[in-house]
Amino acid sequence: MFFKILTWVFLGLVLQYLFKIVLFLDLNKRVYNHRPGTCREVKGPIHGSEDLEIIETKNIAFITSGVVYLPENPNNITWKGQIFKYDLSNKDYVAEPVKVVDLEDEEGFYPHGISHWILEDGTIRLFLVTHTKHFSHAIVILDYNESQNVLRHVKTIRNEKIYRPNDIAATGANSFFVSNDGSAQNALLSVLEVLSGLDGGSVVYYDGTKTKYLIERTSANGISISKDLTTLFVSHINEEIIGVYTWNKDTLKEVSKISTLSACDNFYIDGRNLWTGCHPVLKDAAEHLANPIDHRHNAPSQVLLAKFSEDFKTAQIIELLADDGNFISASSIAAPFDLNRQLLIGTVGRKFYHCDINVPIDF
Amino acid sequence: MSFYSIVHQISFWIILAFISSFIIRFILLMDPNKRVYNHTPGPCRVVSEKYKGTAGIHLVESQNRVYITYGYGRVFNMSTPAGIATFEVRKIDPTAQTQNPHIYDLTELRIHWNGYKNKSTFSPSGISSYSSAGRTLLYIIDSLNSCIQFFQVIDKTTISHRKAICDPEQLANLQDITVVGADRFYVSSLTFFNNRYLRIFELAMQSTIGKVYLYDGKELGVAIDKLASPSAIKYDSNRNLLYVSSFLNEVIRVYKVGKDLTLQLKTEISTLSSVVGIHIDKKSGDLWVACHPVLFQTILHYYNPHEKNIRSPSQILRIRMQEDGVSWVITEPYANDGATISSSHSLAYFEEQLLIGTTFGRLLHCDVLNPQIT
Numbered sequence: 001m002f003f004k005i006l007t008w009v010f011l012g013l014v015l016q017y018l019f020k021i022v023l024f025l026d027l028n029k030r031v032y033n034h035r036p037g038t039c040r041e042v043k044g045p046i047h048g049s050e051d052l053e054i055i056e057t058k059n060i061a062f063i064t065s066g067v068v069y070l071p072e073n074p075n076n077i078t079w080k081g082q083i084f085k086y087d088l089s090n091k092d093y094v095a096e097p098v099k100v101v102d103l104e105d106e107e108g109f110y111p112h113g114i115s116h117w118i119l120e121d122g123t124i125r126l127f128l129v130t131h132t133k134h135f136s137h138a139i140v141i142l143d144y145n146e147s148q149n150v151l152r153h154v155k156t157i158r159n160e161k162i163y164r165p166n167d168i169a170a171t172g173a174n175s176f177f178v179s180n181d182g183s184a185q186n187a188l189l190s191v192l193e194v195l196s197g198l199d200g201g202s203v204v205y206y207d208g209t210k211t212k213y214l215i216e217r218t219s220a221n222g223i224s225i226s227k228d229l230t231t232l233f234v235s236h237i238n239e240e241i242i243g244v245y246t247w248n249k250d251t252l253k254e255v256s257k258i259s260t261l262s263a264c265d266n267f268y269i270d271g272r273n274l275w276t277g278c279h280p281v282l283k284d285a286a287e288h289l290a291n292p293i294d295h296r297h298n299a300p301s302q303v304l305l306a307k308f309s310e311d312f313k314t315a316q317i318i319e320l321l322a323d324d325g326n327f328i329s330a331s332s333i334a335a336p337f338d339l340n341r342q343l344l345i346g347t348v349g350r351k352f353y354h355c356d357i358n359v360p361i362d363f
Numbered sequence: 364m365s366f367y368s369i370v371h372q373i374s375f376w377i378i379l380a381f382i383s384s385f386i387i388r389f390i391l392l393m394d395p396n397k398r399v400y401n402h403t404p405g406p407c408r409v410v411s412e413k414y415k416g417t418a419g420i421h422l423v424e425s426q427n428r429v430y431i432t433y434g435y436g437r438v439f440n441m442s443t444p445a446g447i448a449t450f451e452v453r454k455i456d457p458t459a460q461t462q463n464p465h466i467y468d469l470t471e472l473r474i475h476w477n478g479y480k481n482k483s484t485f486s487p488s489g490i491s492s493y494s495s496a497g498r499t500l501l502y503i504i505d506s507l508n509s510c511i512q513f514f515q516v517i518d519k520t521t522i523s524h525r526k527a528i529c530d531p532e533q534l535a536n537l538q539d540i541t542v543v544g545a546d547r548f549y550v551s552s553l554t555f556f557n558n559r560y561l562r563i564f565e566l567a568m569q570s571t572i573g574k575v576y577l578y579d580g581k582e583l584g585v586a587i588d589k590l591a592s593p594s595a596i597k598y599d600s601n602r603n604l605l606y607v608s609s610f611l612n613e614v615i616r617v618y619k620v621g622k623d624l625t626l627q628l629k630t631e632i633s634t635l636s637s638v639v640g641i642h643i644d645k646k647s648g649d650l651w652v653a654c655h656p657v658l659f660q661t662i663l664h665y666y667n668p669h670e671k672n673i674r675s676p677s678q679i680l681r682i683r684m685q686e687d688g689v690s691w692v693i694t695e696p697y698a699n700d701g702a703t704i705s706s707s708h709s710l711a712y713f714e715e716q717l718l719i720g721t722t723f724g725r726l727l728h729c730d731v732l733n734p735q736i737t
Contacts, residue, residue, distance in 0.1 A: 019387060023396045030635035032680060032695035034402065035736055261398035304400060316702075319400030322695065358732050360406050363703070 021195065025283040031300040036320045036343065037356030039327070042086060044095030047079040048292065049346035050332050051167065051222075051266045053116045054088070055124055058146075061086045061335070061344060062126060063095060063352060064111035069289060070187045074133040079293070081110035081130070083142075083151060084352070086344070088337050093354055100142060102153040108132030109140070113167030113222075113266065115176060119143075126151065127176050129165040135185060137165050139178065139206075161204045161211040167266055169225040169232070174208040179220035179234060187290065194219075199238055203252070214252045222266035222276065222333075231255070231312060233274060237263050242274065244312045256313045262302055265348075268335035272308040274315070277301065277331035277345060280322070285348075288330050292349030300324050301331030303345060305361060318361055321345070328353055389567060392611065393659040399676035404696040404717065404737045405457060405730035407703070410450070410467050415443035415668070417720030419490040420709040423499060424645065426516075427452040429711050429718060430501065431469065432487035436723045438506045439668045445485050447472045447503070447514075447522065450728075452713050457730035467728055474514070475523040481508045482524075488708075489539035489596075491548060500525075502540055502548055509534045511550065511578070532557065533576065533583065539640070541598040541605070543624065546580045551593040551607060566592060569611050577624065587618075587626060595652065597641035602648055604629070608638035615641070615650070615682075630689055636678055637661070640709040640720075650682040653707040653719065656698075664706050668723040674701030679710060679719060681737065696737045697729060 066081035166181040183200025184190040219238035279285035288299035415436030434445020510529035555572040577586035594610035640653035664675035679697040709720035
């Protein structure tokens, strides 16, 4: 009798778990196309534009390209990791790669997340999450030499607490947050990690000398901090939630969790506006990520703008763009410029896009 | 193990599988994981909040006028004026510094009922028209009275009631109407059953026993049988195509209409969203459809139409048929989580403007700034 009940309970649990996976993979979700204005592909990045940083004072953007993520076989990685620069003052739709010099490991430079800090003398310092072909990780700090148009290596940081970094948010010339998006180091274990719900990711803080854990056992993908360094935004991508936290230079305190029902990747913060590139249909995003250079697999894209209330507890969400994957595939970041009249959209493994925003975004 | 106990076990498992599959299909049908985000094709404004329901919209190209039926909320016990209003079709320059404040005005039509007895329970929704030799006839679904009401347009401000075809059995669940000739039209009937509980059961089982009727000028006959919850219906006279949407199956069926009104199924457009209103752009053949995208919110809203806080998302899709006639591209010109307009039900697209009506409330007008890509 007891065993019968146990079997039934077990069967029920298995069934509800399988059903939840069906919903989680978005098997019944459909993405329709719409754009906020004319969109054009920017010549330059072809192996992705996973993250970008806009340097407002110089009106330029730096874009990371060629991300390596949970590779099945290092020999399949036939592309280079690069940083591109895009001039936002002219509408020429061409981004140029920037030379990176003095790297510790030139072969193993595949950038992922990016952040920046302006030094006291005005130099632009870039903070990059990088992986090698064999998926070992490092944080690489580069200083931009404007006159020579060259990124010069400053420091490379490796730490056991930075075990699977995805994105980075700089808080000073030598300090930053890093998000670890999980703990598994290969594709198979990563699938198990995601499906089991036991996320091994975390948010860590490096203060210039030591690293410490701020949030553990979570999935943390994109991470960005407000300009005044008081509010931190984390993408808890597996739960499809944006976590908002206050930072007092020592600890994080949770303010709210905004549910997006879409897997949002990296953020661009502008006051109380959060812009992000998302993957609305997970099964397509997963297929695309497993084989980014296979052009038969495209994943739908979505650009969302979350307008937060003053207390950051609620947000109104506007969808600027949605694409079924045939034009823009697997969007991972969106950032506006020119007083919210133009938009940059980066993708995980394909191209880079520049759109006009012709529709109202104030509701 | 005896034969009987084996049969017993097998039938138990089959029934269990059937029930589980029904429950899962039902949960997926409710769209629990669907989310609608806000976006517009240009600046929008609410044209009217006066009426509880603006569920039928129809463009009459020859008159440069859009007819809007209002008052559908009467079917759900809401007290509201009911009737027909018009909106003038003009070219509007959305970038003009100052706009004439009257360009978004609605004109309520005066109805000469000519002694018709049931005018106080008139609850209009779907509307279609026939124009010829300067005369325009209107055909409107009247849900509470289970009738199709016939009107003639007298002038810019007046219409006159001609006759009514009523049938509390066959015409109790009419959703939409589309004209194919003078006093000839198709109507869609959502469910087979009229009884409230049987209707819910029929819809929950996603049954295919709905019908489309054809009125040939004299009598009503069944044109299409065995449809799954038919909702919106629209005829493209330029291309001889009849579009019928299935509310729960989330598809639009395309029929080729022959000379003697014989119908041949051509293809099915999958929208994965429940379509309730269709507008056809005569020139391009594009379909603009109004949808209820998240079903559980639609149901909550229909059961609580008076509750201001229980809102249902709105969605407008544009289906652009490609040259071959059998493939299409779908874009989404408008979507709202319910905060601006709740439960989009009807629409018209004209002169780069979109007019959207809702089941129980507001009428919205939007400028479409980039019509080539919207």
